[in-house]
Amino acid sequence: MDLLLQLLASGAVTGCIYALIAIGFVVVYKATGVINFATGELMMLGSFFAWTAMTAAQVPFVAALLVAIAGAAAVGAVVERVVLRPLLGQRAISVIMVTIGLSSIFKGLAQILWSGEYRSFPPIWPRRPITLGPVLLPARQVYPSLIALAAILLLALLFRFTRTGTAMRATAADQATAFGMGIDIRRMFSLSWVLAAVSAAISGVVIGTIGGISPQLGAVGLRIFPVVILGGLDSIGGALVGGIVMGILENLAGGYLDPLLPGGGVKEVAPFVALVLILMVRPYGLFGTRDVERL
């Protein structure tokens, strides 16, 4: 019983971070209809920004996080303006291919700037684990997920309650109508890339503080893809639930099944198995919208 609780709790904690990464995909997909396969590399870049600020400039962690956010926002804005805007109106598949290209470019750039070496952040989180009843969680997992959770909450509030957030949702729903209502949809596209890059950077930083960073960190982004599909490509709430479900699934599979198999590795496969099963039942994801329909 204790094992189950432990696995559930640490799964949920990891899941919050997965959710934040997934939201990076969702924000861009919602606004522009493009799956941004460079999301993982934006994570990686963000984590390197923060790492550089902490090690080279010796700034405290919070300042480093802000540096990462600012840097990623700039990268997002520049990429949107220089690479993606000229492609406006092209088929989604061409743009998706471009994001795959971007991911390679970012990876190469990171290799050049920071070398391929594996780096770790200076110790940030307290060593003492956090006890919740029978469950014992390492502080270096709990605090990062709290940061991720806070970021998700902020994003959700922004989309729900601000004028800009409303305009972004309107643009996502019907570009031509939004355009005709005076909304500069190009600004909304750009903003969505900035927000996606920022959420990716935050998740990259917190993941980096848990397990260290290298230019290969972006691969995590692809591992999160099942979460995105599971939650539904266009739902932030779905990304949150999807992330937590995936985190728990992974942990349960790892905790109960790995010891039974000689090779192990169930933890890595479990999310994809779940993905296939769920998509067979709900092709648009758990929370993805088909369409609102009047009955």
Next chain:
Amino acid sequence: MTAPAPPLLAVNNLEVVYHHSVQVLKGLSLAVPEGRIVALLGSNGAGKTTALKAISGLLPLENGAIEAGAVTYRGQDLAGLLPHQIARRGIFQVREGRHVFEDLTVEENLLCATYARPSTPARWRRNAPGATGRGGKAVELDRVYDYFPRLRERRGGLGGYLSGGEQQMLAIGRALVAGPDLMLLDEPSLGLSPLLVEEIFAIVERINREQGTTILLVEQNAHMALQLASHGYIMENGKVVLDGPVERLRQDRDVQEFYLGRRGGQAKSYREVKHYKRRKRWLS
């Protein structure tokens, strides 16, 4: 003799081509004087909606392009402006089929239209008081709810759950929030019950009278449109074939036959009308 005041909107010899190959407008010209309601009539495929899209700048989104001619608004050529810029200059299109944001609430739908609020000092002054972008939000919404009390009841509900009539109200309500000088109204009566059509047209007339909004009205329902408007244009095959004050159009034999569906007070069969229309198109 003084020259007549220039119209608010002038369309001159407009030619529009879709996908580089299909020509839909073939030299369309029309003028909309300030403060009036002008009706644009014509059968399906005559190019009415295309004309509106050419004015509001939405053509490129559908692979359409203006090949020749110009759209002039307050003496300025609108060529090269993007839809949101045109909207902020005071031209607001209420598109055919309502295009309500289904996943947004009624109030959020209205809020989006504040982006089209005046962007130039001149327009700002014309719309004062209560015409500021953000600060005027409550005033704007109240004005919409005053015209459409039913929207106030449903303001927290999703746009997608409204009935067809309520969606049309919301679409016009968004235009009210934008407070345009020129409203392009595309088929507001489409798919509505006769009672609702009466209601919507009464409100359009009220908006024109109370807000001083100039309206270019595209309609299939020629009967209603010719009652509301002061001037009418009739389109066939991408250009205007007839225009004039509505009193004169209502007396015109062709208009009576093809658009009002009667001859000498007698209703004509649809088949005959169809036949005449086709014959006329071939001969033109």
